[in-house]
Amino acid sequence: MKIRHRERDDKIELAMTPMIDIVFLLNVFFLFTFKIVLPEGDFNVQMPSAAAARAAEPSEILPLRLVLKAAPTGELADLHLAGRSFGNGRDAFAQLQAYIRTQVVAEGGAAADEQEVEIDADYNLNYDYVVRAITAVTGYIEDGRPHKLIERIKFTPPKSSEPGAMSRE
Amino acid sequence: MRITRSKVATSAEMDMTPMIDVTFQLIAFFLFVLNFSEVDVDQRINLPASELARPPDAPYAQPLTVQMTADDTILFAGDELDEIGLQSALMREAQIIRAYPNKKLSDTTVVVRADRGAKTGKVQEIIQMCQQAGFDMFALRGKQSDASTLIEP
Numbered sequence A: 001m002k003i004r005h006r007e008r009d010d011k012i013e014l015a016m017t018p019m020i021d022i023v024f025l026l027n028v029f030f031l032f033t034f035k036i037v038l039p040e041g042d043f044n045v046q047m048p049s050a051a052a053a054r055a056a057e058p059s060e061i062l063p064l065r066l067v068l069k070a071a072p073t074g075e076l077a078d079l080h081l082a083g084r085s086f087g088n089g090r091d092a093f094a095q096l097q098a099y100i101r102t103q104v105v106a107e108g109g110a111a112a113d114e115q116e117v118e119i120d121a122d123y124n125l126n127y128d129y130v131v132r133a134i135t136a137v138t139g140y141i142e143d144g145r146p147h148k149l150i151e152r153i154k155f156t157p158p159k160s161s162e163p164g165a166m167s168r169e
Numbered sequence B: 001m002r003i004t005r006s007k008v009a010t011s012a013e014m015d016m017t018p019m020i021d022v023t024f025q026l027i028a029f030f031l032f033v034l035n036f037s038e039v040d041v042d043q044r045i046n047l048p049a050s051e052l053a054r055p056p057d058a059p060y061a062q063p064l065t066v067q068m069t070a071d072d073t074i075l076f077a078g079d080e081l082d083e084i085g086l087q088s089a090l091m092r093e094a095q096i097i098r099a100y101p102n103k104k105l106s107d108t109t110v111v112v113r114a115d116r117g118a119k120t121g122k123v124q125e126i127i128q129m130c131q132q133a134g135f136d137m138f139a140l141r142g143k144q145s146d147a148s149t150l151i152e153p
Helices: A017-033 A050-055 A092-106 A127-138 B017-033 B083-099 B120-133
Strands: A040-046 A064-070 A076-081 A116-121 A139-142 A145-148 A152-155 B062-068 B074-076 B079-081 B108-114 B137-144
Touching: A017 B017, A040 A127, A040 A152, A064 A127, A076 A092, A092 A127, A116 A127, A116 B120, A127 A152, A127 B120, A127 B137, B062 B083, B062 B120, B074 B083, B079 B083, B083 B120, B108 B120
Parallel strands: A064 A116, A116 A152, B062 B108, B108 B137
Antiparallel strands: A040 B137, A064 A076, A139 A145, B062 B074, B074 B079
């Protein structure tokens, strides 16, 4: 048997070029597909269909009716809760929240679990106002901690899309 | 004046290690932040902002996303639909869920992603169609905001 003694190189040369090519390609791919996704959150609303809701046990407390009237452009024209108007100013929703807070505190906070708010919005109202109304009704953040107000929310059935046929109470 | 002549190396060897370290770090970073759930997040939609919009504590058992753009186009399962199309698609979805023995309609949450400029009536019609199909859990999606959104800027 012949043992062949190979002369050993003490320095190993790695071919780096293909690896760096691929690594850079990967990098460029990720850079181009990178998209900053803003954090999103949800409002949970449980709304069985009208027929099922009627079959359910009717609540003893009447729902508060929050009416959002729209201007023809989709802007808010008037906001009122149970007959009390908050106008359409910049702080209409802040006023609404302050009012609900005093109501919830007056009732000791216990009845707020049972209380329900029914949102009655015009057909062409911008959806943004509905989310702001829900924000005003469901709670507030104070000192970095969320506080709950009225969490049970339902919508009235959608009105007709024709402006002339808008249902009025 | 003295001129120092630097010794010229015959082979220029670059130290690649730091560069490769940094590039691998970059790749690892992009891999972690890569979002694969972009099918349900259409970039055309500008969600209404709310400081109370918080991500759910646990992911929904069966989410179903319906989206609506500012010009009232409905996006559902990657398709652009009108009201009638959405209605039949929802009915089909409900039938599929009913057909599975381990799935329930009541466990399904319909995530409504509507643009802030969409018409409320249109959004309500979507919700009503979902109700007719048998869904009753809804999540109205908004984008998180650090400041209060109650007072208009």
